[in-house]
Amino acid sequence: MASAQDVQSLLRFLSQDAKVPLAQALGKVKDLQAAKLVTASDLAKSDFGSLKKIFNDDKVARQVLNAAKRVSKKRTSSDTSAPVPSPKKAKPVYGQPLNGTEMEASLALPDSIMDEETLSATVLYTNRAPLVLAFAVTLIKYTMPEQPISSRLSLAQAVTSMNSKAKAIHVGLDSGQAAEDEGWGEGQPLIRIMTRDIRVMKRWGYEWEGEADSPQNILKLSQGTLVEEKVEGPALWGIDLEALKKANQPGAHGLNKGSLNQLPIYTAQSARAYLMKAFETPKAEGVKVEDEVPAKAKAKRAANNAAEKEHNLGLLLGALELLYQSWAHVLSKEDLDKRAWGWYVRVRPDVAHGAAGWGGKGNVNLSDILKLRRPAG
Incomplete structure (x- = not known):
């Protein structure tokens, strides 16, 4: 089970990096936890179909996936x-x-x-x-x-x-x-x-x-x-x-x-x-x-x-x-x-x-x- 710190980090990523409205992000935390997608790295490795099923929105799913890949790439190519x-x-x-x-x-x-x-x-x-x-x-x-x-x-x-x-x-x-x-x-x-x-x-x-x-x-x-x-x-x-x-x-x-x-x-x-x-x-x-x-x-x-x-x-x-x-x-x-x-x-x-x-x-x-x-x- 994800810790409170994991949840806070996930909410920061969704609301700041992926630009998902905070209210919507809060409603999707449990679904993401159930799918074992609790970090930007997890999300970057997931597929568009899985995210679309969770967010029920093509645009938002694409936003999250692109932001996860961008953040993960940045972290692996520089001092994180x-x-x-x-x-x-x-x-x-x-x-x-x-x-x-x-x-x-x-x-x-x-x-x-x-x-x-x-x-x-x-x-x-x-x-x-x-x-x-x-x-x-x-x-x-x-x-x-x-x-x-x-x-x-x-x-x-x-x-x-x-x-x-x-x-x-x-x-x-x-x-x-x-x-x-x-x-x-x-x-x-x-x-x-x-x-x-x-x-x-x-x-x-x-x-x-x-x-x-x-x-x-x-x-x-x-x-x-x-x-x-x-x-x-x-x-x-x-x-x-x-x-x-x-x-x-x-x-x-x-x-x-x-x-x-x-x-x-x-x-x-x-x-x-x-x-x-x-x-x-x-x-x-x-x-x-x-x-x-x-x-x-x-x-x-x-x-x-x-x-x-x-x-x-x-x-x-x-x-x-x-x-x-x-x-x-x-x-x-x-x-x-x-x-x-x-x-x-x-x-x-x-x-x-x-x-x-x-x-x-x-x-x-x-x-x-x-x-x-x-x-x-």
């Missing part, structure tokens, strides 16, 4: 370590809003790469904020497994933004108090993530289809023993308290501190886009970008850079998955959350102290993340 970039934001289908299942599929992050040899040799170049975001979005998968990816991204962005705001005040780049310290959002539910108390809004009535192999469907009782667990509870949004405060400044048409109407939230799409572009590969000393990349079309160079960053994100997520997996069956969710901030601090990039280091970038060795895992035995 970096996947094709995913879309930066969810798009409506035929002018209609995405439903829950479609929205969650559109927000999928790159597949986690968990090959330890590869991870141990990988160094990324980034600044601190997106690293906090990556730590938090992966952590929430284990501490709040009932939350869909849209909520995990929103909540993780809340942690990241609040931390950045506090840091800016501490180093003197921002004056005054943070919105949460002034009581904005008072009355809204509070949850704690990586030492931060986050004001949230419950998304009552939101329905989505959970990932088959997500921790929300699995409870690890002891090593090697798995049972299904039904987790109840509404999806959440992280409330953007700074935006709420700004909307209530003199002259602004805003909201009151605890209003439930039109509360500003941290959007999943912006958090995902931030992650997708944040993790670079360190440049060799003395090598300039123009020396490293031949004079080619600007669009092609940008696409290559985007693909590389997406691949790097997959590597980082893989290292974080291995870290949290090693502790998840021995620590409570609360203790796992408490430790996450300390783990981040130990591997974050070195930057100058104070205001001089604001936004500064540095190297992150994924081997350092792997060293934080629980010792075997």
Whole structure:
């Protein structure tokens, strides 16, 4: 049976490479799985008649077959370590809003790469904020497994933004108090993530289809023993308290501190886009970008850079998955959350102290993340 990652990859191929409307692609996943056609390579080796039978449309079947052959040929004739970039934001289908299942599929992050040899040799170049975001979005998968990816991204962005705001005040780049310290959002539910108390809004009535192999469907009782667990509870949004405060400044048409109407939230799409572009590969000393990349079309160079960053994100997520997996069956969710901030601090990039280091970038060795895992035995 295909994994959730296989399904996500198949949906990306159908909607992006083959240009099949997402709603139609979602309806054909089971048929493709039954025919054992779950990758571009599988589809490239199939015949037109088989695809026509599944899609019931000559044009769409031809689109899928041609796209599969094109993608497979490209992957075998060039370095395929970096996947094709995913879309930066969810798009409506035929002018209609995405439903829950479609929205969650559109927000999928790159597949986690968990090959330890590869991870141990990988160094990324980034600044601190997106690293906090990556730590938090992966952590929430284990501490709040009932939350869909849209909520995990929103909540993780809340942690990241609040931390950045506090840091800016501490180093003197921002004056005054943070919105949460002034009581904005008072009355809204509070949850704690990586030492931060986050004001949230419950998304009552939101329905989505959970990932088959997500921790929300699995409870690890002891090593090697798995049972299904039904987790109840509404999806959440992280409330953007700074935006709420700004909307209530003199002259602004805003909201009151605890209003439930039109509360500003941290959007999943912006958090995902931030992650997708944040993790670079360190440049060799003395090598300039123009020396490293031949004079080619600007669009092609940008696409290559985007693909590389997406691949790097997959590597980082893989290292974080291995870290949290090693502790998840021995620590409570609360203790796992408490430790996450300390783990981040130990591997974050070195930057100058104070205001001089604001936004500064540095190297992150994924081997350092792997060293934080629980010792075997």
